[in-house]
Amino acid sequence: MKYWLFLGVAIVAEVIATSALKASDGFSRPLPSLIVAVGYLAAFYFLSLTLKVIPVGIAYAIWAGLGIILIAVASWIIYGQKLDLPAVLGMSLIIAGVMVMNLFSKTGA
Structure with a gap:
């Protein structure tokens, strides 16, 4: 269980770092x-x-997928980036893919 927490910390740290990248100018x-x-x-x-x-395949897919979504949300909140319908649909597919992997794949077990 703690390794899933580590993955969550990795995702949050990556989102913070990437959000600050634009501000670093x-x-x-x-x-x-x-x-x-x-x-x-x-x-x-x-x-x-x-x-x-x-x-690694499961961890990276979750890290990258959730990172993409959280970065898009952070950019929307912090920088006013607009998310159009195709962006929202694409992120919905990413969420669906992560859910399928976690709920049905035996790879990460």
């Missing part, structure tokens, strides 16, 4: 740049812990 702003560096370091560290138990 090409790494010309120190605080957002530091957030990017620390966030990605934490994300990969916790992902590496996750991979001790959860297969």
Whole structure:
């Protein structure tokens, strides 16, 4: 169970780091740049812990899929990025794929 928590921490750290990437303005702003560096370091560290138990394909698919959705939501809230219908439909398919993997696949068991 703790490895799923590690995966969650990795996802959140990646989302924070990626959200700060735009604010870093090409790494010309120190605080957002530091957030990017620390966030990605934490994300990969916790992902590496996750991979001790959860297969890499499953962990990465969940990490990337949920990361995409959370980044889109964060960009909408923080930067006012608009999400059109195709974007929402695409993210819905990502959510469906992650759910199918978790509910029906025996790979991650």
